[in-house]
Amino acid sequence: MLSDSSTGTLVQTPEARRRRFRGASWTRAWWPSVWPPALAFLVAVLAWQFLPGPMGLPVYILPTPTAIWATVVRHGPEFVSAIVLTSVTSFAGFAISAVLGVFGALVMAGWKPLERTLYPYAIILSTVPIISIAPLVVIWFGTGTLSILVITFIVGFFPIVANTLVGLQSASSTSVDLFRVYHASKLQMMLKLRFPTSLPFIMAALKVTATLAVIGTIVGEYVAGTGGGNGGLGYIVIVASNRLETAYVFAAAIAAALLGILFFALASLLSMRVLGSWHESAMKAEQ
Amino acid sequence: MALLEVAQSQFGPDPVVGDGRGEVLVRLHRVAHTFGNGTRALDDVSLDIRRGEFLSLVGPSGCGKSTIMRMIAGLTRPSEGEIRMVGAEGDRQDVSIVFQDATLLPWRTVLANVALPLELRHVSRREREAAARAAIELVGLRRQIRVLPRQLSGGMRMRVSIARALVSHPPLLLMDEPFGALDEITRQQLQNELLRIWSQERCTIVFVTHSVMEAVFLSTRIAVMTPSPGRIADVFNVPIPYPRSDDLRTAPEFSSQVAAVSRSLHRNMAGEASC
Numbered sequence: 001m002l003s004d005s006s007t008g009t010l011v012q013t014p015e016a017r018r019r020r021f022r023g024a025s026w027t028r029a030w031w032p033s034v035w036p037p038a039l040a041f042l043v044a045v046l047a048w049q050f051l052p053g054p055m056g057l058p059v060y061i062l063p064t065p066t067a068i069w070a071t072v073v074r075h076g077p078e079f080v081s082a083i084v085l086t087s088v089t090s091f092a093g094f095a096i097s098a099v100l101g102v103f104g105a106l107v108m109a110g111w112k113p114l115e116r117t118l119y120p121y122a123i124i125l126s127t128v129p130i131i132s133i134a135p136l137v138v139i140w141f142g143t144g145t146l147s148i149l150v151i152t153f154i155v156g157f158f159p160i161v162a163n164t165l166v167g168l169q170s171a172s173s174t175s176v177d178l179f180r181v182y183h184a185s186k187l188q189m190m191l192k193l194r195f196p197t198s199l200p201f202i203m204a205a206l207k208v209t210a211t212l213a214v215i216g217t218i219v220g221e222y223v224a225g226t227g228g229g230n231g232g233l234g235y236i237v238i239v240a241s242n243r244l245e246t247a248y249v250f251a252a253a254i255a256a257a258l259l260g261i262l263f264f265a266l267a268s269l270l271s272m273r274v275l276g277s278w279h280e281s282a283m284k285a286e287q
Numbered sequence: 288m289a290l291l292e293v294a295q296s297q298f299g300p301d302p303v304v305g306d307g308r309g310e311v312l313v314r315l316h317r318v319a320h321t322f323g324n325g326t327r328a329l330d331d332v333s334l335d336i337r338r339g340e341f342l343s344l345v346g347p348s349g350c351g352k353s354t355i356m357r358m359i360a361g362l363t364r365p366s367e368g369e370i371r372m373v374g375a376e377g378d379r380q381d382v383s384i385v386f387q388d389a390t391l392l393p394w395r396t397v398l399a400n401v402a403l404p405l406e407l408r409h410v411s412r413r414e415r416e417a418a419a420r421a422a423i424e425l426v427g428l429r430r431q432i433r434v435l436p437r438q439l440s441g442g443m444r445m446r447v448s449i450a451r452a453l454v455s456h457p458p459l460l461l462m463d464e465p466f467g468a469l470d471e472i473t474r475q476q477l478q479n480e481l482l483r484i485w486s487q488e489r490c491t492i493v494f495v496t497h498s499v500m501e502a503v504f505l506s507t508r509i510a511v512m513t514p515s516p517g518r519i520a521d522v523f524n525v526p527i528p529y530p531r532s533d534d535l536r537t538a539p540e541f542s543s544q545v546a547a548v549s550r551s552l553h554r555n556m557a558g559e560a561s562c
Contacts (some may be wrong), residue, residue: 174390178390181384182404183408
């Protein structure tokens with residue numbers, strides 16, 4: 001066969017070529033799904049920029065992208081601090097609801113009568129529109145950050161409890177039998193079988209509630225936001241729309257949307273980290 | 288462990304105790320079972336499982352084979368009669384089970400899956416990983432030790448499942464249609480390996496199957512069961528010596544054994560609309 005040195009180069013070359021080819025095919029595979037929406041975005045922004053003027057639409061109805069950008073620059077620090085405040089509140093509320101939701105579900109699942117009693121309420125409470133109880137929260141906790149945090153928390157908590165409970169029940173009966181044959185304790189069954197089995201359900205719930213948390217915070221800021229340079233994006237939307245500062249409303253709405261996307265991306269990243277490859281591929285195999 | 292070694296020395300180097308004369312390990316005495324919905328699953332089953340034997344339960348689906356397994360494993364309590372584990376080491380702690388579904392935990396590597404039974408008994412990490420490595424070696428998966436179950440074929444998953452059942456060196460191994468979902472080639476391969484493992488480990492195996500050929504190839508003894516309600520109709524000793532190889536599958540003595548067991552199955556099914 002070949003000598004060591006020549007094997008080295010021969011082995012490297014096809015490997016390198018394959019790597020390059022894989023890179024090329026990756027772009028080729030993604031390009032068709034990237035450029036149509038990108039083009040649509042460009043066309044929409046250009047139309048948005050150049051059509052309202054000739055059509056006679058006043059700037060308080062539909063401000064152009066450049067007008068929105070100008071507003072962002074003008075409000076600079078206030079706008080940035082609003083983004084930071086909304087992000088921090090959303091994240092804190094989301095984190096608290098995730099931790100307490102999962103923990104609450106574990107406690108409920110650990111004692112069957114408790115679960116049977118509370119599970120229907122977790123479902124019911126997770127379907128209550130947050131906007132309908134937000135004013136109540138303000139009555140109880142006053143205007144300000146605490147109320148906003150509570151509203152964000154409520155939005156996330158019940159879906160996470162409900163999903164985690166379903167996940168904790170989803171271990172297959174044979175795997176439960178297996179643990180029973182080996183005399184697993186209730187705690188072992190929970191930590192080594194039921195909790196890991198529920199992780200895909202928990203992660204799915206976190207992805208949904210991550211975006212819900214941003215909505216919850218904005219709703220909270222609508223009803224409980226305070227001003228004085230201390231309001232979040234929701235507060236800006238309310239105030240700016242009252243003043244007919246439409247460009248600023250747009251800026252806040254776009255920022256809120258981007259925040260929601262960012263939160264979703266973070267939750268997806270967490271999900272990929274936690275589940276690794278075992279669950280995604282298991283789902284593919286089932287399909 | 289020490290007790291197990293004592294037990295092994297009792298029947299010496301030859302693992303064949305298929306004549307039904309070995310020491311009784313589990314005794315089922317007039318066991319009957321009725322499910323919650325009133326279905327009579329088992330009726331008056333008496334059976335001795337003897338140390339070192341390879342006992343197969345053969346019968347059509349719904350004859351209560353699996354119910355017997357679940358009872359021996361302690362997963363189901365018989366509604367009548369009793370099941371006694373004989374001998375000091377024969378308590379339920381030392382029963383292992385293999386299901387038709389490999390039942391591996393998808394988030395655990397092969398090593399961690401196999402080590403699970405010991406982990407549940409709080410065996411130290413070093414000890415259980417050493418035992419798991421040995422068991423994995425026994426089923427021929429040394430190279431897949433760090434691999435996740437999804438990366439394995441069906442046959443390999445079943446090997447992992449068998450390794451997990453063997454990791455604690457159980458005196459009694461229950462196998463509930465373990466090869467039922469595998470293709471014929473893999474199935475025969477695993478049958479050969481199971482016989483090798485059985486003679487190496489000197490354990491007692493109770494094996495549920497609906498394949499007469501599988502039962503004859505593997506077993507020292509075969510109990511033929513009939514459905515609704517499940518009863519033991521006949522018990523056959525299989526006088527074919529071990530080690531048994533693939534050549535046996537085409538041998539005349541094998542066919543005549545298969546024929547005898549099949550006749551018993553059909554005779555006892557007469558008059559039953561089972562399918």
